[in-house]
Amino acid sequence: MSGIVGVISKQDCRSDLFYATDYHSHLGTMYGGIAISDGKVLQRKIHTIAKAQFKSRFSDDIDYATMRGHVGIGVISDRDTQPLVMRFKFGAYALCGTGYINNQDELAQKLIREGVVFSEMLNGRVNQIELVAKLINKGKNIGDGIEYMHDQIDGSMSLLLLGSNDVYAARDRYGRTPLVLGEKDDAIVVASETCSFKNLGFVTKRFLGPGEIVHISGTTVKQIRKAGSRLQLCAFLFVYAGFPASEYEGKSVEEFREDSGRVIARKDTVDVDLVAGIADSGTAYAHRTGQDTAPQVHARLGAELCTTRARNP
Numbered sequence: 001m002s003g004i005v006g007v008i009s010k011q012d013c014r015s016d017l018f019y020a021t022d023y024h025s026h027l028g029t030m031y032g033g034i035a036i037s038d039g040k041v042l043q044r045k046i047h048t049i050a051k052a053q054f055k056s057r058f059s060d061d062i063d064y065a066t067m068r069g070h071v072g073i074g075v076i077s078d079r080d081t082q083p084l085v086m087r088f089k090f091g092a093y094a095l096c097g098t099g100y101i102n103n104q105d106e107l108a109q110k111l112i113r114e115g116v117v118f119s120e121m122l123n124g125r126v127n128q129i130e131l132v133a134k135l136i137n138k139g140k141n142i143g144d145g146i147e148y149m150h151d152q153i154d155g156s157m158s159l160l161l162l163g164s165n166d167v168y169a170a171r172d173r174y175g176r177t178p179l180v181l182g183e184k185d186d187a188i189v190v191a192s193e194t195c196s197f198k199n200l201g202f203v204t205k206r207f208l209g210p211g212e213i214v215h216i217s218g219t220t221v222k223q224i225r226k227a228g229s230r231l232q233l234c235a236f237l238f239v240y241a242g243f244p245a246s247e248y249e250g251k252s253v254e255e256f257r258e259d260s261g262r263v264i265a266r267k268d269t270v271d272v273d274l275v276a277g278i279a280d281s282g283t284a285y286a287h288r289t290g291q292d293t294a295p296q297v298h299a300r301l302g303a304e305l306c307t308t309r310a311r312n313p
Contacts, residue, residue: 167216
């Protein structure tokens with residue numbers, strides 16, 4: 001899973017894009033990348049973040065410090081180097097995405113037999129973002145190409161395409177990975193998570209529906225493809241991967257985990273002295289479980305919950 005962000009601003013978008021991307025650091029551990037356009041030049045920077053934080057990698061990058069533009073995309077990737085800059089038959093675009101393509105190798109071999117060339121390789125496999133780009137390029141236009149890509153893949157892919165002055169945002173066909181629109185006076189954001197919105201001054205407007213495609217230019221959000229009716233949001237986002245301050249489809253991640261802890265407590269007949277566990281993502285589970293099973297105990301931690309009975313000396 002990866003986290004993706006797009007920002008379209010009346011001013012320079014670099015600061016909002018940088019911090020909004022950094023807020024998605026919990027969704028990937030391999031690469032961090034940013035692409036920005038000033039209407040004439042599309043620039044891109046990618047860094048490995050396997051052994052260093054996204055912030056430190058980019059803060060120390062002199063080339064990144066000189067990047068300027070009013071529209072851009074950013075990604076925290078768990079697997080592929082991205083965003084990629086590609087020249088489609090529709091023009092030059094930068095592309096980033098989140099998802100997983102189960103039939104990646106089969107699709108790549110089919111395209112290679114058709115004469116398509118892949119340049120991004122890792123451990124003998126093509127970059128799935130480049131594969132997505134090659135599939136989109138087969139469409140009559142960007143929207144048609146994204147629909148064609150969704151038809152061909154076995155899996156899911158939500159993505160952002162950055163042009164000179166605009167961004168296309170597309171949620172995967174069944175809505176497994178979210179995309180949410182936010183706005184403030186001088187900018188529009190589309191992102192995997194809402195956790196950065198408040199600190200950056202954005203207000204949540206709405207979540208894209210399953211398979212929905214929108215085109216964002218200036219202050220206008222135009223729907224290219226209507227949302228489908230079948231929503232299969234990845235439950236793992238609520239349970240573990242999502243940031244506690246985020247929400248999906250209007251439901252708070254923190255509240256979901258607290259409610260889950262309450263359900264766990266109802267089934268627990270042990271006289272609890274302490275609720276503890278492993279991983280920060282489970283703090284809310286333990287907090288609610290502890291309150292409902294032993295109110296006198298300050299419940300901490302959680303994820304894989306465990307209960308203990310104090311031993312008498």
